[in-house]
Amino acid sequence: MILCQRLYNGMLEERKGAYTKAGKTISAYDQMKSLPEVKEALPEYLGVNAQVLQDVAKRLEKSFKGFFSRVKSGQKAGYPRFRSRDRYNSFTYPQPSQNSVTADGKHIYLPKIGNVRLKLHRPFAGKIKTLAVKREGTEWYAVLTCEMPRGEPLAQTSSSVGIDVGTTWFFVTSDGEYCKNHRLFQSSSKKLRVAQRSLARKPKKHSNRRKKARERVAKLYRKTARQRLQLHHEEARKLITKHDLICHEDLNVKGLAQGNLSKQIHDVGWGQFFQILSSKAEWAGKRVIAVDPRFTSQRCRVCGHTKRGNRASQAHFKCLSCGHTENADVNAAKNILAQGLRFVAQRISTETACHEKPRPLGLG
Ligand SMILES: [Zn+2]
Known part of the structure; x- marks a missing residue:
């Protein structure tokens, strides 16, 4: 790994030098061709698999390509950097x-x-x-x-569902099902707090104890992320097995996460969940639609009356106009489903309309 890191930095140096001195661009192919020379000069590279070394050149090329395309599109672009040992973690x-x-x-x-x-x-x-x-x-x-060979699409169930995501529940469906927000994250979060405090108590920057404490914190973070990912896969799988159409809020998760709910939102990671849901659905021949989330929690799904006061409390919905009462999240999920179904119906009607070509007039 260290050898790969050094090779990466060496190749970057070579590219930089060739460009500043001679205005020449060296390609990954050129650098791969010179690998035998590298091996001759530095025999320690003889012990590294050839493909692995070639991949280093490809990686460098990739970071240059990313840099040039960002420059071209006018984005802020950072020149490929030398990698320290901590930032070169794989081969x-x-x-x-x-x-x-x-x-x-x-x-x-x-x-x-x-x-x-x-x-x-x-x-x-x-x-x-x-x-x-x-x-x-x-x-x-x-x-x-x-x-993977493409699997058989899942059986059609002609069932549709709306889901309302939240912080008390991971999500609530329009069928009135509640998916628990497995607080496994919180139990590990207690351990995390302990680990973080212990890290904070170790002020010496390069001490061994501090290094160990930091590794403990990082390990807990990784564990939490793995657990969350698995949970998301399981829940997404259940939904697409059961339903053909799944509607969820088009959350600008990033925008929301900047508010004060940030910790919990970060914790449940809906963005990741929706992404997994979509890709699984595509694979299974099912459909996922993101709908405009505005007012879905304030609108009465029976009479359409929309007012903030309809939401009597966090959990209860009581329509001020028709008196309809329901769990607030279920009401919202049903609104989301209705909106998704409306969208699908609209699409179908415009698609059929397009197929009917207007007959030319005046030729008779
Ligand atoms: Zn109502």
């Missing part, structure tokens, strides 16, 4: 063997490194496309990217 085998992981799932073969013990977090399937080895703090991960 990639672009064409790994299909038998990289042993049949019992306990070891993984890394070319030029050998068999490494492995704890498989979940089974994988499909063709292995790339294999990356990643370091997060003091933990090492092997990341496999697999190409």
Whole structure:
């Protein structure tokens, strides 16, 4: 890994030098071609897999491409930077063997490194496309990217649902189902607070104790993120199995997160959830629609009366006009569903209208 980091920095230096001195641009291809020379000069690179080294050149090219396209589109662009050891955390085998992981799932073969013990977090399937080895703090991960054969779409159920996301519940459906906001995050958050306090008590910047404390905090963060991701996958899976059409609020999550609800919103991560929901739906032949969220919590779904006062409390909805009462979140979810269905109906009517071509007039 350190060798890859040094190579990356060396190649960046080379590109920079060639440009400032001779106005020349060196491509990843050129740099790959000179790898044998690098190996000759620095024999320690003989012990590194060739593909891994080529991938370093490709990565550098990618960061240059990103830089140039940002410059072109007038965005703020930072020139590719030298990477410190802490900021170079992985290396990639672009064409790994299909038998990289042993049949019992306990070891993984890394070319030029050998068999490494492995704890498989979940089974994988499909063709292995790339294999990356990643370091997060003091933990090492092997990341496999697999190409999956396209699965059968899920059975159609002709059921539609609206979901209202919130902080008390993760979401509430128009069918009156409540999805718990698994506060696993909070239980780990207590541990996190303890760890953070202990970190704050270690003022010496480069001390070993501080390093350890910081690693504890980072580890807890990563654990929470993994748990959340898994929860999001599970809940999204349940929804698309059950329904053909799922409507949710088009939340400008970023905008909301700047307000004072920020901690909780960050905690539940709806943006990530909606993204997972959409991609699963696409794969399964289902539909997800984001609707305008304004007034969905204030409008009475029976008579349409819209007023802030309709919401008697956080949980109760009582229409000031027709007297309809319901759980406030369920009322909102039903409004979201209705809005989504209206949108679908509109789309269908304009699509059919377009198919009917007007007949030319005056030729008879
Ligand atoms: Zn009403």
